[in-house]
Structure formats: C-alpha cells, structure tokens
Amino acid sequence: MNPQIMNLSREEFDKLIFMVNPHEWEDHPHDPSHKFFLGICYKQLKDVVQKVINESENGAKSAVEVFNGLRHIRVKGEERPWFERHLILAENFDKTLMTRLCIRNRTDSGKEQDSGGDFYIQDGSHRALVYAVRVECGEEKYDDVEALYASSWDVAIGILAYHI
Numbered sequence: 001m002n003p004q005i006m007n008l009s010r011e012e013f014d015k016l017i018f019m020v021n022p023h024e025w026e027d028h029p030h031d032p033s034h035k036f037f038l039g040i041c042y043k044q045l046k047d048v049v050q051k052v053i054n055e056s057e058n059g060a061k062s063a064v065e066v067f068n069g070l071r072h073i074r075v076k077g078e079e080r081p082w083f084e085r086h087l088i089l090a091e092n093f094d095k096t097l098m099t100r101l102c103i104r105n106r107t108d109s110g111k112e113q114d115s116g117g118d119f120y121i122q123d124g125s126h127r128a129l130v131y132a133v134r135v136e137c138g139e140e141k142y143d144d145v146e147a148l149y150a151s152s153w154d155v156a157i158g159i160l161a162y163h164i
Contacts (some may be wrong), residue, residue, distance in 0.1 A: 005100070007144040013132070014046035017106055017117040019125045025075070033073045033082070044117045049132045052083075063090035063133040089130045098127055100146040119149070 008016075021041035028034045036055060040048045053060060056069030067087035075082050101124035106117060121128055124147075134140040 003148050003150040006147045006149045008147050009144065010142045012118070013128075013142070013145050014044065015117045016045045016103065016128060017115045017120040018043050018045050018048045018129070019121065028076050031076050034076060036073055037082070042115050044115055045128060045132050048129060049136050052129070052133060053136065060137070062137050062139055063093070063130055066090075066133050066137070085126055086130050089126060090134070093130055093134060095131065095140060095143060098131060098145070099124070100148050101128055103147045103149050105151050
C-alpha cells in the first residue's frame with residue numbers, strides 16, 4: 001500500500017500508540033525513571049498525557065510547566081533530563097509549524113496489540129506529546145493533526161535505523 005495523508009480526529013489522535021522502549025530501559029526496571037518510562041511506552045497517547053501530567057512536580061497548568069516539572073526523569077547514566085526536548089518544543093510550540101506525524105498499523109502481537117490503539121507513531125512522538133499536553137492544559141483547541149500513514153515502515157529498517 002502506498003503511503004497516504006490522513007487528518008486525525010481527536011479520537012484517532014488520542015488513541016495513537018506512544019513509542020517503543022529502548023531495551024536498556026528494561027535492564028533497570030527498578031530505577032524510578034526507567035519504571036516511569038516503561039509505564040508510558042506502548043500506551044495510548046491520551047494515557048501518556050495523564051501519566052506525564054500526574055508525574056510533573058509543578059501542579060502544572062501549561063505544557064511548559066508540565067515538562068519543566070519532569071526534570072527529575074533521566075535515563076540511567078545520562079545527565080540531561082529525558083523530557084528536555086519536550087520542554088524546548090513546548091516553549092517554542094507553534095501548531096502551524098508542526099510537521100505531520102508518520103504512523104503505521106500496530107503489530108498484531110505483543111505490547112502494541114495490548115495497547116488498544118489502532119496506529120503506532122513511527123515518527124513524531126515528541127511533537128505529538130507536546131501538542132497533546134497543550135490541548136489537555138487548555139492552551140490549544142484541538143485541530144486535526146496531519147499524518148502520513150503507511151501500513152508498514154519496513155522499508156525504513158536499515159536505512160533510518162528504525163526497528164519495528
């Protein structure tokens with residue numbers, strides 16, 4: 001199937017499956033940050049938004065406050081907070097500049113199947129999460145999100161170092 005452009009409704013957007021966890025996160029399941037990471041991977045975007053807001057230490061009322069309140073979440077061995085890129089996006093967010101997401105069908109086995117979502121975010125999970133938090137915090141009114149849909153991104157394996 002050739003890739004096609006879709007405009008995601010709010011319901012479709014909320015049900016997108018958020019990122020695959022890197023294997024090294026599973027190596028430290030009792031580390032508080034890694035435990036948090038493992039709890040947001042393979043989840044629907046709407047559930048990730050709630051977990052991120054609840055974990056934020058700021059009683060956040062804006063996306064910037066939410067991601068600033070997550071500075072304690074770090075990958076083991078890294079100095080920079082993992083949500084720092086999300087914070088930068090939130091500080092400079094402009095929906096009119098948001099590029100389309102790349103989505104694919106979920107796999108029919110494992111954690112993607114268990115998520116309940118229909119589509120996996122192949123590329124764009126950072127901007128999708130920032131936008132979703134902004135909508136949840138009332139900073140934005142939801143406007144359809146453009147996505148490039150392909151039933152599979154197998155062609156990207158080895159070329160873009162994607163692992164499906």
